Amino acid sequence: MSVLDVLQKGLTAAQAMGLMQLLLSFAIAQQSLEHLARGDRMIYVPRLLLCVAMGLGFGGAWPVWGLWLVSLAMLWRYQGPYNGGSDKMTMLILSCLGLAHLAPTPFWQEMALSYLAVQLVLSYFVSGWVKVVNPEWQRGEALRDVFRFSAYPVSEGLRDLADRPRFLFVMGWAVILFELAFPLSLLDPVALKLALLCAAGFHFSNACFFGLNRFFWIWLCAYPALIWFQDRIFS
Amino acid sequence: MLRLLTLFLPTVIPSWRFFKTVAPSPRIEYRLIAGESLGGWQEDRPRPASLGVGQILCRMLWNPDWNEQLYLVSCSERLIEAPSQHSIDEINLRVARALPAGPGALQFRLVFLSRQGAQIVKLVEYESTPVSLASLQGASA
Numbered sequence: 001m002s003v004l005d006v007l008q009k010g011l012t013a014a015q016a017m018g019l020m021q022l023l024l025s026f027a028i029a030q031q032s033l034e035h036l037a038r039g040d041r042m043i044y045v046p047r048l049l050l051c052v053a054m055g056l057g058f059g060g061a062w063p064v065w066g067l068w069l070v071s072l073a074m075l076w077r078y079q080g081p082y083n084g085g086s087d088k089m090t091m092l093i094l095s096c097l098g099l100a101h102l103a104p105t106p107f108w109q110e111m112a113l114s115y116l117a118v119q120l121v122l123s124y125f126v127s128g129w130v131k132v133v134n135p136e137w138q139r140g141e142a143l144r145d146v147f148r149f150s151a152y153p154v155s156e157g158l159r160d161l162a163d164r165p166r167f168l169f170v171m172g173w174a175v176i177l178f179e180l181a182f183p184l185s186l187l188d189p190v191a192l193k194l195a196l197l198c199a200a201g202f203h204f205s206n207a208c209f210f211g212l213n214r215f216f217w218i219w220l221c222a223y224p225a226l227i228w229f230q231d232r233i234f235s
Numbered sequence: 236m237l238r239l240l241t242l243f244l245p246t247v248i249p250s251w252r253f254f255k256t257v258a259p260s261p262r263i264e265y266r267l268i269a270g271e272s273l274g275g276w277q278e279d280r281p282r283p284a285s286l287g288v289g290q291i292l293c294r295m296l297w298n299p300d301w302n303e304q305l306y307l308v309s310c311s312e313r314l315i316e317a318p319s320q321h322s323i324d325e326i327n328l329r330v331a332r333a334l335p336a337g338p339g340a341l342q343f344r345l346v347f348l349s350r351q352g353a354q355i356v357k358l359v360e361y362e363s364t365p366v367s368l369a370s371l372q373g374a375s376a
Binding site for chain 1: 242243245246247249250251252253254255256257260261278281282284285286291294295296297298301302303304305306308309311313319321322325348349351355365
C-alpha cells in the first residue's frame with residue numbers, strides 16, 4: 001500500500017470512535033498525571049483508572065461517561081476550565097463520544113460525531129476569522145504583542161522575537177490564512193490529511209513557544225472524527 | 236444547578252476565539268509581611284531566561300508547573316472580570332505552596348501589562364488582604 005493509498009483511506013464510525021478513545025485515554029492520562037503531581041487525588045486517581053479502562057477497551061461506554069462526569073466535577077472544582085480551550089475540547093469530545101455510544105440508531109450516532117467534526121473545523125475557521133477582521137492582526141502587531149508582554153512565552157528569551165516584526169508579520173498571516181482555508185481541505189481526503197498534519201505542526205509550535213502541550217494532544221484526539229466525516233459526506 | 240449549566244454549556248458550544256485580541260496580561264506579585272515589616276513585591280514564578288530544546292520536548296509530556304501558571308492567569312483574569320472568593324483562594328493557596336514554610340502573612344497583587352503606543356505599561360488592578368502563610372500552607376498540604 002502506497003503513502004497515497006493511506007492518505008486516501010477514510011474511517012468507519014466505529015473505527016473513528018475506537019481510535020478517538022485510544023488517543024483520548026493517553027491525552028487524559030497525561031493531564032491527570034500532571035494534576036496528581038499537584039494533589040487532588042480524589043478526582044485524578046479515578047480519572048486515571050477510567051483512562052486505563054477506556055484505553056484497554058473495557059466497559060464500552062461506561063468509562064467514557066465516567067470521564068465525562070469527572071470532567072463536570074473538574075468544571076465545578078475550578079469554577080471553569082483549568083486549562084482553557086484544552087479542557088473545553090476534552091469535554092466536547094467526551095460529550096460527543098458518550099452520545100455516539102448512547103445513540104439509538106446509526107443516524108444519531110453520526111449526528112454526534114458530525115457535531116464534533118464541525119466544531120473541530122470551526123475551531124480553526126473562527127480563530128482565523130476573528131484575527132483577519134482585527135486591524136492589529138492585519139498589521140502583525142497582535143503577534144508582536146503576544147511575544148512582547150503576554151503571559152504565554154515560556155521563556156524571557158522568546159520575547160526577543162517581538163523585535164523581528166517582518167518574521168512575525170509573515171507568521172501571523174500564515175496562521176490566519178491556514179485557519180481560514182482549513183474547511184476547504186474537506187473537499188479531498190488527501191488534502192484533509194495534509195491539512196491535519198499542518199494543524200498538528202501548528203499545535204506543536206504553540207506547545208514549544210507557549211507551553212500549550214495539552215492543546216496538542218487533545219486536538220489530535222478529535223482528528224479521527226473529521227477523517228470519518230470527510231469520508232461520509234464528501235467521498 | 237444553574238451555575239453548573241453555565242460552566243458546562245461553553246464547553247459543548249465553544250466560541251473558539253483564540254487570541255481575538257491581545258488583552259492586558261496579568262502577572263501575580265506577592266510579598267511577605269512580618270508584623271510591621273512589609274517585604275518587597277516579587278513576581279510569582281518568573282519565567283526562565285531560556286529553555287533548551289530537550290527541556291521544551293520534555294514539556295510536551297510533563298508540564299504541570301506551567302499549566303498551573305496558566306490556570307493562575309485564568310484566575311487573575313476572572314478575579315477582575317467577576318470577583319469571587321474562589322479565585323482569591325486559588326491564587327493564595329498556589330502562591331503559598333510554592334514558598335518555603337515560614338511565619339507572617341502573604342499578600343498578592345495583580346499587575347496588568349499592556350501596550351500604549353510603543354510603551355509597555357504596568358497597572359496594579361487588585362491587592363489582596365494579607366492571609367497567614369502558615370494557614371495557607373497547612374490548607375494546601
